[in-house]
Amino acid sequence: MAEEFEPTIVAFLCKWCSSAGSDLAGVSRMEYPPNVVPITVMCSGSVSPLYIFSAFNRGADGVLISGCHPGDCHYIKGNYYARRRIALVKKLLEYVGLEPERFQMSWVSAAEGTKYTQVIKDFVKELKPLGPQTKLRRNR
Amino acid sequence: MEKILEKKSLPQWLRKLSSYEIYAPTKEGDLWNFRLVVNPESVDLSHFQTVVSPKKIIFPQREVLLEFNSNEDGVEVREILPEEKPTVIFGVRPCDAKAIILTDKVFGGDFEDPYYWRRRKSTALVGLACTPPPSENCFCLSVDGSPHAKDGLDMLMTDLRDRYFLESLTEKGNDLIKAGKELFQEPKAADKKEAEKIWAESAKKIKRQVKDVKRIPAKLKGMFESALWDEESLSCIRCGICTYLCPTCHCFDINDEIVSSSPLKGERVRTWDNCQFPDFTMHSSGHNPRPDRATRLRQRIFHKFQYFVERFQNYQCTGCGRCVSKCPVRIDIIEVLDKVREYGK
Amino acid sequence: MAKLEELKNEVKRILKEGKVKYAIGYERDTNGLLPKPAFIKKTEEADKLIWEPTCVYNLSRFLVDEKRKMAKEKNPDQRPIGLIIKGCDSRAVVVLLQEKFIKRSDVYLIGVSCENSGVVDERKLQKKLKGKKAEKIEFGEKENFVVTTSEGKIEIPASEILAERCLECKASVPVISDVLLGEKTKRKADNPFKSLERVESMSAEERWAFWKAELDKCIRCYACRSVCPMCYCDECVADTINFAVTADTTAEEKAQKIKWLEKSPVASENFVYHMVRAIHLAGRCIDCGECERVCPLDIPLRFLNKYLEKEAQELFGYEPGFDPEQPSLVACFKDEDPQDFIR
Numbered sequence: 082m083a084e085e086f087e088p089t090i091v092a093f094l095c096k097w098c099s100s101a102g103s104d105l106a107g108v109s110r111m112e113y114p115p116n117v118v119p120i121t122v123m124c125s126g127s128v129s130p131l132y133i134f135s136a137f138n139r140g141a142d143g144v145l146i147s148g149c150h151p152g153d154c155h156y157i158k159g160n161y162y163a164r165r166r167i168a169l170v171k172k173l174l175e176y177v178g179l180e181p182e183r184f185q186m187s188w189v190s191a192a193e194g195t196k197y198t199q200v201i202k203d204f205v206k207e208l209k210p211l212g213p214q215t216k217l218r219r220n221r
Numbered sequence: 222m223e224k225i226l227e228k229k230s231l232p233q234w235l236r237k238l239s240s241y242e243i244y245a246p247t248k249e250g251d252l253w254n255f256r257l258v259v260n261p262e263s264v265d266l267s268h269f270q271t272v273v274s275p276k277k278i279i280f281p282q283r284e285v286l287l288e289f290n291s292n293e294d295g296v297e298v299r300e301i302l303p304e305e306k307p308t309v310i311f312g313v314r315p316c317d318a319k320a321i322i323l324t325d326k327v328f329g330g331d332f333e334d335p336y337y338w339r340r341r342k343s344t345a346l347v348g349l350a351c352t353p354p355p356s357e358n359c360f361c362l363s364v365d366g367s368p369h370a371k372d373g374l375d376m377l378m379t380d381l382r383d384r385y386f387l388e389s390l391t392e393k394g395n396d397l398i399k400a401g402k403e404l405f406q407e408p409k410a411a412d413k414k415e416a417e418k419i420w421a422e423s424a425k426k427i428k429r430q431v432k433d434v435k436r437i438p439a440k441l442k443g444m445f446e447s448a449l450w451d452e453e454s455l456s457c458i459r460c461g462i463c464t465y466l467c468p469t470c471h472c473f474d475i476n477d478e479i480v481s482s483s484p485l486k487g488e489r490v491r492t493w494d495n496c497q498f499p500d501f502t503m504h505s506s507g508h509n510p511r512p513d514r515a516t517r518l519r520q521r522i523f524h525k526f527q528y529f530v531e532r533f534q535n536y537q538c539t540g541c542g543r544c545v546s547k548c549p550v551r552i553d554i555i556e557v558l559d560k561v562r563e564y565g566k
Numbered sequence: 567m568a569k570l571e572e573l574k575n576e577v578k579r580i581l582k583e584g585k586v587k588y589a590i591g592y593e594r595d596t597n598g599l600l601p602k603p604a605f606i607k608k609t610e611e612a613d614k615l616i617w618e619p620t621c622v623y624n625l626s627r628f629l630v631d632e633k634r635k636m637a638k639e640k641n642p643d644q645r646p647i648g649l650i651i652k653g654c655d656s657r658a659v660v661v662l663l664q665e666k667f668i669k670r671s672d673v674y675l676i677g678v679s680c681e682n683s684g685v686v687d688e689r690k691l692q693k694k695l696k697g698k699k700a701e702k703i704e705f706g707e708k709e710n711f712v713v714t715t716s717e718g719k720i721e722i723p724a725s726e727i728l729a730e731r732c733l734e735c736k737a738s739v740p741v742i743s744d745v746l747l748g749e750k751t752k753r754k755a756d757n758p759f760k761s762l763e764r765v766e767s768m769s770a771e772e773r774w775a776f777w778k779a780e781l782d783k784c785i786r787c788y789a790c791r792s793v794c795p796m797c798y799c800d801e802c803v804a805d806t807i808n809f810a811v812t813a814d815t816t817a818e819e820k821a822q823k824i825k826w827l828e829k830s831p832v833a834s835e836n837f838v839y840h841m842v843r844a845i846h847l848a849g850r851c852i853d854c855g856e857c858e859r860v861c862p863l864d865i866p867l868r869f870l871n872k873y874l875e876k877e878a879q880e881l882f883g884y885e886p887g888f889d890p891e892q893p894s895l896v897a898c899f900k901d902e903d904p905q906d907f908i909r
Contacts, residue, residue, distance in 0.1 A: 087632075098662040099577045118626075120663075130841075130842060130845040130846075131803060131826050131842055133825075134837075134841050134842060135826055135827075135838070138827065138834055138835075138837075138838050150902075151724055151905070157895050158899070161901075161903070162646060162896060162897075162899055164899065164903050164904055164905055164908070165895070165896055165899050166884065168877075168881060168903070168904060168905075168907065169845060169874060169877060169878070169881075169896075170845060171907055172873070172874065172877045172881075173841060173844055173845060173873070173874060174841075175770070176773065176870075176873050177773060177774065177777045177837070177841065178770045178771060178772075178773040178775070178776075178777060178778075179770075179771065179774070185909065186602070186907065186908045186909070187908060187909040188909070199909055203594025203909075205610045217834060217837055217838075218834060219828075219832075219834040220832065220833075220834060221597075
């Protein structure tokens, strides 16, 4: 019997909102798929495009960037810069032919444990039919 | 052994060589490059100069040297020597073949590089005489070469319009002919005469030359501190084109590519390196003896026309002209050598 | 068209008056069609300058070299360098000013307008001449180029052999200059992103196949990066062995240096390099086309950067290289920036 494909998602979560939101989901014993590799960054604005390309290069099936809602950034403006930069990265990845579903961004606040679980559940559901990411992955 | 092969029989001969891995110049857009032959019908030996020389088949740009894996007993290291696959490269120009012999001197000698020699020994080089010169910037005649030289080749093919005149020069060449024996005919005296006429004419078509090249190594010796290098390198943008495309350049770098750090798993990989890159000579102390473009240009000229001459009694340049044609800012090695020769007069 | 004599005289004047350290322009190469960059230090040398449709180089690249050279000197000469600049190249200078990489007083710009013309694409020219070799090209009357071959002179309509980017030109007249030669007529470009349609019209899988085939060829010679005026970082994040080591760098720092991509020229690593470069050029690339011209494997690099240039304009209304006071694309934001892609 073939094993069902379990995608690996690398998630860059901003420390003050999204990472706290994911902690809330955990503490509240909410269930969500275990496919995420969470990486806490100080701010979604500190996520360099290099991290994203590197994640795909190392074999991530999906990459998520999650930060504070506009207006709520701990560093005031970081998420606005992120919004611009990530829009460009998303466009570039689609342009070279990577499936658009593989790269997502979300606003998740520290109180939104439920939203976080929903984002992850939706992401995993969208990635499963796509299969493993082979296009940008370093071939071993 | 001399033979004649009808041009239309070339694909059949290639099919008979199916036990070999065959490489030939392949057109990609407007450019030619050596690629593995998949369809013998598509092989066209009327090409101009390939962008990258055939050195990349014997000395690939990326080569795995060894693999390491950790297991319960520690770390297991496994040497990955290249398979000795019989290989043939068609359409090798005499300058590129001579370049391979020059590279043999570096990878041979006191220590024979096993990775290089395994590929080298299993590769047959089938040359193609240059009629007309493959590039506008050819100057092989100036550096002890010629458009029909046989150095390093296992066979030389000369294009006689509807047929090829083949000369087998080694055992490997003889084996290639044996594989397709019924496809060949014996050459007539007129065939050989026509080939010789073509060779003589091809030498006249080489437009560029380095005058008095014999005086250059000695002249260079006194020019290490010269201001000429600053002037000539003003427009150099320190890319890497001249060195990567050069058939005789062979510097390499070795890096570990880690697949996973725990448990440790990875490969040690050799890749081409480039003395024109700014950090080529960066020491771990932070000192860089070649910190600017002038010193790096000087290094390139000295290596090719002084150090190599002292060490191996050969210019390390075979006059293919790729560096001249492809330099983004048109730094011309022939002009630089002319200036070296005239310097101080 | 700008008169060559005026150009030479201007260069001679600024050299004689000591206004600049040296001037950079174009001179004829004795071998081949394209010119060489000319570094003019004495007034007599100015006579070798040319202004022809072959003057494709973006000379603003040499501003980066000059800055590096000055950084190493103890008492650098603070005078500007004179630069002969086309419309597209002038936008590169403006981007360098936007990012405060150079000061306005570092460069004396001799602007030359392309008027309704532009620069020639060597490949298109070769195809047009079908084997005949071009020895010289000059600007002709009525938007023609006059090409001299061994068989005489031919007139070719410029639109047939102009570089593709000239057909999408946004600035045929330099947007910034100290002196402007030539008419201020603007070249019409009805669809500035027309060439992109070729790639954009492909499906995602076709685009992937296209880029994979192209980037498989890449030998990572870094010529594209070396020729780009905007790629001025001393330590490029994509060149993992290139680490600015000084006497103060600790062993710890050397050991922990992150390797974002391997040196091996395989498709996966080539993608990372080219995508990182494209993203770092988003909102900075002004389409001088040099990256594509210098690539020895003819990889169509303009298309990679052009797409983000289009997105920057459509998503954020941003056009680089026109206003030296404008902040960089990713160093500013608007409240109305699109966020429909965010959950």
